[in-house]
Amino acid sequence: MKLQRLEFRNFKLLDGVVLEFSDRHDRPLTVIRAANGSGKTSILWGLTWALYGQGALPLASPRLGPSWQAVGAPMVVQVIVNFTHEHLGETAKYTLTRSVEETPISENEVEHKSEILQLTRHAEAGDQILKDADIYLREMFPIRLKDTFLTDGDKVQGFISGSHDRKEQQERVKQATRSVLGLDTLEAVQLDIESVEKKLRKELAAEGGKELEEAEAALAACDAELEQLRTRRNSVELERSRIDDGIRDVETELASLRGIGDIELLNAQLETAKRDAGNVEADMAGLFIQIRGLLKSSELFSWGLAETRLRAGHRVLADLADRGVIPGHSIGVLQDRLELRECICGESLADGTTHREHVMSLLDEQAKISQERERLTATFHRTRSGLSEFDEAKNDGRDFDTVRKQVIDRHVDLSDRLSEVNKRRIDAEAKMEGIDEARIQDLVKRLAQYRQDLLDRVEQLGALDRDIRAKDDERTITEKRFHEAQRKATGIAKAEARYEIATDLRRVLDETIRIVKSNCVDAVSSRMNELFMEIVGSNPDLAGAVFKRVAINESSEIIVESAEGALLNPDFELNGASQRALTLAFIWALMEVASRVAPRVIDTPLGMTSGGVKQRMVNAITLPVEEHGLDYQIVLLLTPAEIRDIEDLLHERAGKSQTLSCSKDYPAELKHDWGVSRPEIRVCRCGHDQSCATCERKVETGASSGGASRD
């Protein structure tokens, strides 16, 4: 199927917008350039709605008409798709029209009448309106492939990762693979042929006599019982799978709850933290007492504070002592001389002599200053002994400064310990509050029940497997009996031929399904790996490679292996660009392997991808049909930012280009006023490097400058 034209009537703000698509082999790409808010997502929605109806849209009852439509005013919304489709080797043109009458019933709610769907096949003999258009559409665009045909680039990773749980991802990959490879069709034919084979076997038996009839009845009974056993097995297997899921969910929740901490352990931690806090607080109190004591023991404190001045004073006193100024011995000498009545110089100091009077005046003078000397002497001795003690204390580390430093260090240490202990206490208390003990008990109970159920299902499966093996053996013997009876019977050649044709057909089909499953999945896996490595520019053979391979495993999971051989989780261990690359590689590989001619419409495929990955990604998904080897069509809805740096490549690959603009962007971004009273989106035929009066923007954020202007 290839898109030719898409027309919107009253759909969102796209009323009157007509898009055309390239179906050229040399240029399979159609570029639709649109800034954010200019209708790219609306186009994807419109196409999704036209092809699949409202059920395929992300909202239950979405507003399809323009946002300005008045409450209570009905409006017919319509999307018309022109496309070609190849069926049984013939390509025909079709027109699909989907319409609905929509009435806004409030600001946010709308009411829809029944949708009207019309599918017309255009032929030389005349146009034919096809009955049951839905049935044709389901065949042409299987719903399982919706995300493969029409992809929202911003959600593209979600196809294989992100919001979907593991099972859902597996199912998506499995269903997309099955649908594209046509396995559903093959299996439906397989069921048809099995049914016919059984019927023809019964007819053969009816013509072959009693013995053959009995053998056939026994064979049919075996088949019926085997079918019942297998159905039962599938159902038990499904139950087991659900129990497995349940166990995983409960274990995850328990792990997360227990990740907070074990309640008893937390209690013990809390007690320890409280005790430690008490100890540290007591140590701190002791320290404060020590500090107070230190301040009170004024001696060392004073010595410490006045050390420099005291040493200077002591030096002055020592000098006085050295010079004999202190302690002072002149009074005794003068008194001796007066008593001896002779001066040390030999002169007489007899009473009434001038010399004696002079010595007596010296004695008076000395008596006056001796008190000062005594004080200085005492101070000298005190300072000397004090400094000696202080030096001794200093040498022993008992001086004020050293003790002060020790006290400060101890205080800092205790403060740190106190805050660490308090943090432990607060953490433990917070965790205690976070634990839902009742929920844990409930989960533990459920887990025990699940495990019991699992054991039960495993036993049931074992028993069913034994029954199936026994029944298979019984069937083999019964079949032998049937063939023996068949050989003995006569006149059944025609019936035998009929039965054997059916058997042969069934065998061919069984083998075909086995081969398609195995070969095609391998081929998709291998091609996906090739494309992914090409896009991310990784060569597993070179040193420094990030990835070794990507593949689809037997459980339909997409796996990513690092260069070191570790399995990477696509959700958390791949960056956004690699996730996009992986999903696009999967979709492309699937389409290529299935040789399915289908449009691949991708909204914002590149996102924030840049540099080499961006170039390689666009290159890989827009190759000319001749180089690609398969017919296909690609439509990229790109923002100007996505276009940046790949203008040349787009120029080379695009068969058709259009630009969408929205009136709301004037005057902020659009250069020209369209003179409209309501917001609307318009399309012009400007390519990614052109502009006109409709689309010209004030700042060209994407296309290279100097683009031609056209009307």
Added chain:
Amino acid sequence: MAVSSPQEVLKDQIFSQPKRYEGYHEDLVEILQSALTAVKALDETPAARRARLGEVIRAKANQAVVRG
């Protein structure tokens, strides 16, 4: 890079069994292809489709299809 389509695999399966299907290779291919087409067309119920498939096989057998 494209692998054989289911139809091609079917054909290969039939033609790779020269002895067993000798004389009616083409018939088997035709029957299977028409069965595939019928499933794809989605314009019949499974019961009607199976009845028709039974008739096609009967008709082939009546044309004295001989197995190898």
